[in-house]
Amino acid sequence: MRHVSADRLVDIAEGAGVEPPHLRECARCRRQLDELRAALSAAAAADVPEPSPAFWEHLSARVHDAANAADGRRARWRELIVWRVTRPALAGALAVIFAAAFWTARALAPTGARPAAPAPAAAGASRTAVPSPDDQAADPMLDLVAELAAQMDWESVSQMAVGAQQGGVDEAFAALTDVERRQAHALLEELQ
Amino acid sequence: MSSSLAWTLRAGLSERAGSWESAANRRFSGDRPAMAAETPLDELSEPALVGACLAGRPGAFDLVVARHRRNVYLLCYRFLGNHEDASDHTQEVFLRAYRGLRAFRGQSTLATWFYRIGVNVCLNSVAAKRPPSLPLDGRDRADVSRENASDRLLRCERAAQVRAAIARLPRRQRAVLILRMYHEMSHQEIAGALDSTAGAVKANFFHALANLKKLLDKDRA
Ligand SMILES: [Zn+2]
Numbered sequence: 001m002r003h004v005s006a007d008r009l010v011d012i013a014e015g016a017g018v019e020p021p022h023l024r025e026c027a028r029c030r031r032q033l034d035e036l037r038a039a040l041s042a043a044a045a046a047d048v049p050e051p052s053p054a055f056w057e058h059l060s061a062r063v064h065d066a067a068n069a070a071d072g073r074r075a076r077w078r079e080l081i082v083w084r085v086t087r088p089a090l091a092g093a094l095a096v097i098f099a100a101a102f103w104t105a106r107a108l109a110p111t112g113a114r115p116a117a118p119a120p121a122a123a124g125a126s127r128t129a130v131p132s133p134d135d136q137a138a139d140p141m142l143d144l145v146a147e148l149a150a151q152m153d154w155e156s157v158s159q160m161a162v163g164a165q166q167g168g169v170d171e172a173f174a175a176l177t178d179v180e181r182r183q184a185h186a187l188l189e190e191l192q
Numbered sequence: 193m194s195s196s197l198a199w200t201l202r203a204g205l206s207e208r209a210g211s212w213e214s215a216a217n218r219r220f221s222g223d224r225p226a227m228a229a230e231t232p233l234d235e236l237s238e239p240a241l242v243g244a245c246l247a248g249r250p251g252a253f254d255l256v257v258a259r260h261r262r263n264v265y266l267l268c269y270r271f272l273g274n275h276e277d278a279s280d281h282t283q284e285v286f287l288r289a290y291r292g293l294r295a296f297r298g299q300s301t302l303a304t305w306f307y308r309i310g311v312n313v314c315l316n317s318v319a320a321k322r323p324p325s326l327p328l329d330g331r332d333r334a335d336v337s338r339e340n341a342s343d344r345l346l347r348c349e350r351a352a353q354v355r356a357a358i359a360r361l362p363r364r365q366r367a368v369l370i371l372r373m374y375h376e377m378s379h380q381e382i383a384g385a386l387d388s389t390a391g392a393v394k395a396n397f398f399h400a401l402a403n404l405k406k407l408l409d410k411d412r413a
Contacts, residue, residue, distance in 0.1 A: 007394035013401070032402070039401035042408055043373045045347070046354035048269045056261055059279060063257050063286045070287060 004029045013037050239298050246293060253293075257286055260306050263375065267307060270370045271314035273359055281317060285310045300384055307375060308385040311367045357407040365400035368393055 004012075004022055009029070011017035013036035023029050233255050236244060244252035264285050269278035288309050289296075296305055339347070358366060367386060371377045372393075379390040379397070386393070 006398040007391060010394050010398050010401075035405045036398070036401045039405040039408070040373075042354050043358070043369065043401075043404060046351040046358070048266050048355075048374075049275075051265070051275065055279075056258075059261050059265065059282060060254060060257050062279075062283050063261075063290075064254060066283055066287055067253065067290045070291065 001026065004033075009033055009036060013040055238302055242293065242296060242298070242302070253290060256289075256302065260303060261286075263303060264306050264310050267310045267370065267375065268314055270355070270358070270374055271311075271366070272317065273355055277317070281310075281313050285313050288313065300381075304377070304381055304385050307371060307377070311371070311385065315363050315367065353411060354404075354408065357404055357411065360407055361400055361403055365396050365403060368396040369400040369404070372397055 002022070003026060004020060008017055008020075009032055012019055012023075013033060019033075023033065230249070231240075233241065233244060233249070233252055241252060241256060245256060261282065265278055265282045268281040268285070269275070272278050272281060285306060289306060292309075296302070300308075358369060361369065364386075368382055371382045371385065372379070377385070379393045382388070382393045383390045388396075
């Protein structure tokens, strides 16, 4: 004897299917169908208490505030990422520029002269690497380069170049605490 | 090298200028200039409303919340059995939706998407240990005007008993039963929300009802 399938019984119990003749002959299928109908009826009567109308506005306000707070946390993490991750990367990139400028200047300078800092004028033979002050004025990014360069001496440029070769971003991440790192990963995933 | 250098320098400059605020940060704030020709939010289609949220239009996500909060709350209540947990989890569902709105591509309705998030949030919740709460104001769906006090008490007790039995069902069966019985979702829609098939959903529903009947019989015995 082939019994009525479970999904067919569900359809019949929900009123979406015609009862097959088998149901009149088979006590097992009949019992199963009765049980499904009883469970449906019991479940349908199980109301959920409805909150007061004032609750809905309160709930909306809570969601609104929580989302604003989440945005604030995202913004703070962005700042942290920019400050603690991109700053070393920026320093590494600058180091490469300064190192190139330094070696170019040293190659062009009279023997024995060691520049104290990567002087823009000394890079005249390499205008693509280090633009003139006029070009810098036209490009705000190079303003930043010039401003940062003014605060550095040769030793720090050398150290930055070594750091850049070893992976400034990795080191910056390594400097974060475990909690900061986990949150930074979560934020980076969110930002993707 | 040059592109990463440019990115790095731009990041540094942006930091200096403090200009890292994204559209997501402006979804709620009112700092976006109003556009005279904008269609009122409540006249937008659902995809357009989602687009307005993503564009940071003030009030857009508030309207989404207002439209779906009752269904999400009732879903959470069905899973968790008390008002406090249902409120907390409803907020969590909307927060997750807010953060993940970019991932919503209109492959389902927003309602189905919220149910999907809601089921995940509630099933993964470990906090829901509070006892079931009593009705807040007795505004149940049944017509209570002609019901005497003892009948009403009996009905409330019976409803609580059924809800408690549903809470003891296996997770998948519970999710299917709640979505089918109380949120009028088709088997196909439930399959979409639970990453399943309509056939598997029907099988889950069958077992959920059969187990519910057994649990209720056992409670009465
Ligand atoms: Zn049979």
